[in-house]
Amino acid sequence: MPEDQSIAIDVRDAVKRYGDFTALKTISLSILDNEFFTLLGPSGCGKTTLLRMVAGFEDVTEGEIYLYGEEIKNLPPHQRPVNTVFQNYALFPHMTVLDNVAFGLEMRGRSKAQARSRAGEMLELVQLSQFSNRKPSQLSGGQQQRVALARALAPQPKALLLDEPLSALDQKLRKAMQLELKHLQRETGITFVFVTHDQEEALTMSDRIAVMSEGELQQLGAPRDIYEHPHNMFVADFIGETNLLEVSVDTIANGRATCHLGGGHELTCNQVDGIAVGAKVHMSVRPERLFISDDPAEGESLKGRVQENIFAGTDITTIINLADGPNFTVRTSNSNRGNKRIFEPGNEVFVNMELGAARLLVD
Amino acid sequence: MAQRKYDIKSYRGFGAMTILCLVVLYAPLVVVTIYSFNASNSITVWEGLSLRWYVDVFSGPESAKFKLAAWNSFVIAIIASTIATAIATLAATAIVRGGKFRLRTASIGLISLPLMVPEIVTAVATLIFFNYIGFDRGLLTIVLAHIAFCIPFAYLPIAARMQGIEDSYEQAAMDLYATKRQVFTRILLPLMAPGIISGYLLSFIVSLDDFIITNFVKGAGIETLPTAIFGAVKQGIKPNIMAISTMLLAVSIIMVTISYIVSKSDNTK
Amino acid sequence: MAAQAESGGATTDTYKEARTWLLMPAWLVLLVLSLAPVSMILIYSFLTKEFRGGVIWEFSLASYDQFFFDRGLFGDEAPQIEWTYITIFWRSIWQAGAATILSLIIGFPTAYFIATRSEKVRPIWVFLVTIPYWVNLLIRTVSMKFLLRDQGPLNDFLLSIGLIDSPIHIVNTNFAVQLGLFYSYLPFMVLPIYASVERYNFALSEAAADLYATKWVTLRRILLPAVKPGVIAGCILVFVPSLGSFLAPDLLGGAKNFMIGSLIEEQFKGNAGNWPFGAAASMILLTMVLIILIVFARRQAKAEKREG
Numbered sequence: 034m035p036e037d038q039s040i041a042i043d044v045r046d047a048v049k050r051y052g053d054f055t056a057l058k059t060i061s062l063s064i065l066d067n068e069f070f071t072l073l074g075p076s077g078c079g080k081t082t083l084l085r086m087v088a089g090f091e092d093v094t095e096g097e098i099y100l101y102g103e104e105i106k107n108l109p110p111h112q113r114p115v116n117t118v119f120q121n122y123a124l125f126p127h128m129t130v131l132d133n134v135a136f137g138l139e140m141r142g143r144s145k146a147q148a149r150s151r152a153g154e155m156l157e158l159v160q161l162s163q164f165s166n167r168k169p170s171q172l173s174g175g176q177q178q179r180v181a182l183a184r185a186l187a188p189q190p191k192a193l194l195l196d197e198p199l200s201a202l203d204q205k206l207r208k209a210m211q212l213e214l215k216h217l218q219r220e221t222g223i224t225f226v227f228v229t230h231d232q233e234e235a236l237t238m239s240d241r242i243a244v245m246s247e248g249e250l251q252q253l254g255a256p257r258d259i260y261e262h263p264h265n266m267f268v269a270d271f272i273g274e275t276n277l278l279e280v281s282v283d284t285i286a287n288g289r290a291t292c293h294l295g296g297g298h299e300l301t302c303n304q305v306d307g308i309a310v311g312a313k314v315h316m317s318v319r320p321e322r323l324f325i326s327d328d329p330a331e332g333e334s335l336k337g338r339v340q341e342n343i344f345a346g347t348d349i350t351t352i353i354n355l356a357d358g359p360n361f362t363v364r365t366s367n368s369n370r371g372n373k374r375i376f377e378p379g380n381e382v383f384v385n386m387e388l389g390a391a392r393l394l395v396d
Numbered sequence: 397m398a399q400r401k402y403d404i405k406s407y408r409g410f411g412a413m414t415i416l417c418l419v420v421l422y423a424p425l426v427v428v429t430i431y432s433f434n435a436s437n438s439i440t441v442w443e444g445l446s447l448r449w450y451v452d453v454f455s456g457p458e459s460a461k462f463k464l465a466a467w468n469s470f471v472i473a474i475i476a477s478t479i480a481t482a483i484a485t486l487a488a489t490a491i492v493r494g495g496k497f498r499l500r501t502a503s504i505g506l507i508s509l510p511l512m513v514p515e516i517v518t519a520v521a522t523l524i525f526f527n528y529i530g531f532d533r534g535l536l537t538i539v540l541a542h543i544a545f546c547i548p549f550a551y552l553p554i555a556a557r558m559q560g561i562e563d564s565y566e567q568a569a570m571d572l573y574a575t576k577r578q579v580f581t582r583i584l585l586p587l588m589a590p591g592i593i594s595g596y597l598l599s600f601i602v603s604l605d606d607f608i609i610t611n612f613v614k615g616a617g618i619e620t621l622p623t624a625i626f627g628a629v630k631q632g633i634k635p636n637i638m639a640i641s642t643m644l645l646a647v648s649i650i651m652v653t654i655s656y657i658v659s660k661s662d663n664t665k
Numbered sequence: 666m667a668a669q670a671e672s673g674g675a676t677t678d679t680y681k682e683a684r685t686w687l688l689m690p691a692w693l694v695l696l697v698l699s700l701a702p703v704s705m706i707l708i709y710s711f712l713t714k715e716f717r718g719g720v721i722w723e724f725s726l727a728s729y730d731q732f733f734f735d736r737g738l739f740g741d742e743a744p745q746i747e748w749t750y751i752t753i754f755w756r757s758i759w760q761a762g763a764a765t766i767l768s769l770i771i772g773f774p775t776a777y778f779i780a781t782r783s784e785k786v787r788p789i790w791v792f793l794v795t796i797p798y799w800v801n802l803l804i805r806t807v808s809m810k811f812l813l814r815d816q817g818p819l820n821d822f823l824l825s826i827g828l829i830d831s832p833i834h835i836v837n838t839n840f841a842v843q844l845g846l847f848y849s850y851l852p853f854m855v856l857p858i859y860a861s862v863e864r865y866n867f868a869l870s871e872a873a874a875d876l877y878a879t880k881w882v883t884l885r886r887i888l889l890p891a892v893k894p895g896v897i898a899g900c901i902l903v904f905v906p907s908l909g910s911f912l913a914p915d916l917l918g919g920a921k922n923f924m925i926g927s928l929i930e931e932q933f934k935g936n937a938g939n940w941p942f943g944a945a946a947s948m949i950l951l952t953m954v955l956i957i958l959i960v961f962a963r964r965q966a967k968a969e970k971r972e973g
Contacts, residue, residue: 090567110570117571123564127586136582137572188572404870405781407880413774414790420771421797421851424808427818431811440816483690490687495678503688506695513703514909514954516926517947521702523933524709524944527719544698547691563677576680598799605801608911612933622803629807629916638811641804652799656792 039101041066041192041224042087047096049082049248056082058248059096064192064226065241066101069218071227073235074245075271080228083245084194087226089113100191111140116185117194121201122177124169130180131156131165137188155183158217175206182217192224199234211238232272236260244268261319266394269317276320278359281313282393290393292316296358298335302391315394320364322390325351325376330385337361339380351376353384425645432638439635449639458628462640465624468535469604472620476542477550477600483543484550484599485592489584492558493566510545518545519612526613533615541613542603549602550595553659557591558584590658597655601648706951709944720940728945750928750946757924760839760914761907764846765854768903771847772854773896779855780862791859798852806912809845810836813917837919845913846903853902861895862888894968901961905954925950 042064049057057079064070072080085091087098089110098106105113116137124133134155138148156162159179161172169177178198185193195214199207215238218225229235235242236256244251244259244267252264263269270277280292280300290304302316324330325339337353340360351363361384376382431439435446453462484507491503510518522541531537565587569579585592607622614623621644628637680687710728712720730736735747779790797805812819813835820832835841865888873883889896907913911926918924925946932943 088567088571090570110567111573111575113571115571117568119564119568121562121564123562123568125565125568125583136569136574140569140573140575140578184568184572404874404880404883405867407774407777407884410774410778413771414778417771417775417851417855418793420848421794424805424812424848425797425800427812428804428808431818439811483694486687487691489680490684493677493680494684494687495681497681497684499688503692506700507691509695509699509703512954512958513699514906514926514950516909516911516929517703517706517951518699520929520933520943520947521706522698524705524940525698525702528705540698544694547695563679566677566679576683579679601799605799605803607801607803622801625807626803629803633807633811637807641801641807645800645804648800649796652796660788 039066040064040099041068041101042226043097043099043102044083044087045097045099047083047086047098048094049079049086049091050094056248057086060245060248060250061096062243062250062253064224067222067224069215069225069227069238069240071229071235071239071242072245073229073232073242073272074251075230077247078245079248080230080245081196084117084196084226084228087192088115088117088194114188114191115194116188116190117196118178118181118185118198120196120198122169122181122198124177124180124184126169129166129168130161130172133169133180134184134187137184141188152183152187155187156180158186158220159183174202175210178202178210179213182214186217186221186223190223192226193218195225195227197228197230199229200231207234214238236272244271246271262392263317263394266315266317266396269315269392269394274320274362274364275317276323276361277315277317277394279313280316280393282308282310285310289388292393294335294355294358296355298355298358300335300391301333301388302393303389305393305395307395308393314396316391317394318361318386318391320350320362321348321366323361323363323384323386324365325353325363325382326385327382329383332385332387333391334383334385335361336381336383339376339378339382341378342375349375353382355384428638429642429645432635432642434635437635439633439638449635450643452636453639453643456636458636461619462621462624465619465621468618469620469622472535472539472542473600473603475539476546476603477596479543480546480599481550481554481592481596484547484554484595485588487547488551488555488558489580492555493563493584507551508548511548515608519609522609523612533613534618535615537613537615538610538618538620541609542606545606545609546599546603550599553594553598553655554588554591557588557594557659561587590661594655594659597651597658601651604644605648703951706944706947709941710948712941712944714939714941725941728939728941731942732945732949753923753928754925754949756922757908757926760842760922760924761846761904761910763839763843764850764907765900765904767843767847768851768854769896769900772851772899773858776855776858776895776899777862780859780865787863791856794855795852797848802849802912805848806845806916809848810841810916813841813844836917837922839918839922842914842918842922842924845917846907846910849910849913850903850906853906854899857895857898857902858892859895861892865891894965897961897964901957905957908954909950 040063044060044062047057047060048055060083072083074080082091086093089105089108093106097104100113100115125136128136131149131152134152135145135148138151139145143151153162153165156165159182161176161179161183164172164176169180172180181198199210202210211234214225227238239256241253241255242259243253246267252259252268259268260272263272266277269275278294280294280302282290282292284291285304288304290302290308291299292302293299300316308314335355337355337358340352340354343350343352347368348364348366351365353361353363355361363384432449433445433447434442435448436443453459487503487507491500494500513521526533526537561584565583566579569583570576574582605622607626610620611623611626614620619627621640625637625640628634709720711724711726713723713725713727715721731747732750733747734744736742736744775794779787779794782790811817814820815832815834815836820829823829824832835844869887869891870883873887874880878886909926910924911930914922914924915927929943929946929950932938932940932946
């Protein structure tokens, strides 16, 4: 991200408590101008609460929220220049599609005619012009979704907040909408703050992701960064699939940590700040970073026995048991398997990985 | 007979009981309706179809009395149900959309008080109250008493409706720069409309039909349809009473049917 | 997320700031026209009666004394239990109870039958059962009287099919009052039972059948306990208004079948009335009703807590 990019939404030490329950524990993060930013986490992690605090539906117990440098935490929702796409869209059922989209403009003081003509343009943008006189209930889920988008974008908000807007759609439509949303964000140049519990969705769409759990920020970064360099156990486990194994650290040198696994197997991992020699921690290695061979390959090799193969279309998952030790899950793509053979259960094999594929995690 | 399929849900005889139930509920009404079209002077003998008792109601010797009573009844019902519905709508907004607050339960209790207290007790209480404050009994006392006991009947469908409306519509409107007042008039009221209409009609019927309370708080010489009918029935059931009853019955059924259809019409879909 | 859990359900707080103003009219009207009058009955029941109706503002226990004790014509004899009013109350309880049982016998199968129809037609059945409730109670009671008269259509019909030789007298009997009360409040029995049967999970009945229970055993041992709250609610909703009813006993029962409602009414009509005594009778009735309602509300609250 470029240094000169200005900050759209700045959350500083925000805390949210409901009585004794703390939903958000002191969160600080900056969302940049023109960014597709995602709040990702399991349900109950506080991501929706944070979004609703930005929108103005929840008060901020402690801390501040700035929108382009302006403190907004005491503004009621109808005075905040941000708009929300609600989880179930919340399209006004008694109004036509056009009136729904025009509503925000009207409330901002535009004349009815002006509001409607602008609403018409917005509907064109989401390709729903022909439905402007229908009631929301006469549209399909995907169409309602686009109306909700048009309605929220029509008043040209300074930021668009999206609260799991795709969760009600089926898989196929969802994929299509993901792309459409991404394009819409590029076209409009508006900052999008997107809330989801679906890590794949977050990885596909976002410029940056904030991973949250139990009211705390776990990691903030670009999708690749988060996927490949998970900072802690929660992130490694929540994003994608991984081999999460307990290790003890024997030596640390030159940015590498030599560890051993259960059964005495030795493995070199990337060193991480805050982990010292003798520590018992977890390490993570993605299944697709592993490959199987008859003989040890260059890099790291561990000897084991094939336990099971699971065929899943594009790839095969093989579970390999290290002697007296843990299991490894290895994913081999069917497309670039080439003439590599499939190892059968019972075969003695080596699990190999590049140096640096295995990362130590703080707990 | 063919062996019936074993159905865990069906019990023999329950269907018959249901039919019996409906027969019991409707038989008296149907019989009175039929006899209101009787040509005979006697209520016992059937002498063929005729509209003479309906003509009698509108132009017979007692027509002036019944017309005045009907006029009173409708005026009272319109005023009482309009005010009660307005009050109930505001109260429902506070109770359903006002968050949790200390007087919430007390408010619900107060609103349902007229439903819990036996009607005869309410009647006596209202009489004593007006007597104590020295309020002359007349049309106004009837209207006031009706407003009070119509409130719960208006409140129930309105509150039920409001509970069924997700608050995300209001949030979406606020998010789109609407003030709370605008949210109320532009979003909540239109969405609540079926509940409000339903509440209005029910409270209208309740007011129109009330006998016991009216009988206690009405001033001397002032009659509503039910008190006039009661007075007449004390002298024995006459055919013209059956004609009036049939008309009143029709009004009630039509209004309940409208209320039912309106409340089923879901304008959130 | 927690926010959603909290805002989910009925209560939201969009109009938190305005709620006092929104509630003000309802509070004003109901405090003045409902709560204040009911409280006044309590006061009046302890006042001294004025002949020709009305009260003298002097504290007195005479009304309650008159209700329970007989002190002879001149009030100087040793007090004995006065049975007149207790009998009227007892008759009211008995009549209301009989009407409740009658409603349950007819209402339960009806509610069950309706609740097991397809989802589409259920509202129509419910509507059919509720319509008569919205018809003027006076007209319904008069219609009932008309139907049941000695020369009425019911007797005519029974005579014509030869089921009876001479008209059966129904009007002015206890049974007529019970029928009238049953007719007045039957929908109140059907609706709550219907609501609980509709929520009932029939997989439980299937499990019982699978474990060799017959249908009637299943009904008694599995279904009935599950829908009991609905049955109790229905019984209370019929019993309570029946207890204080005025029209059915007055029009169908005649002078011998006096109930509380008529007793109270009499005290406020014409010059023979005794307002403090009427107020005392009202208080006794109200106390009975409130006790029933409070016990019921407690039970419901407990049951809800158990269900979580």
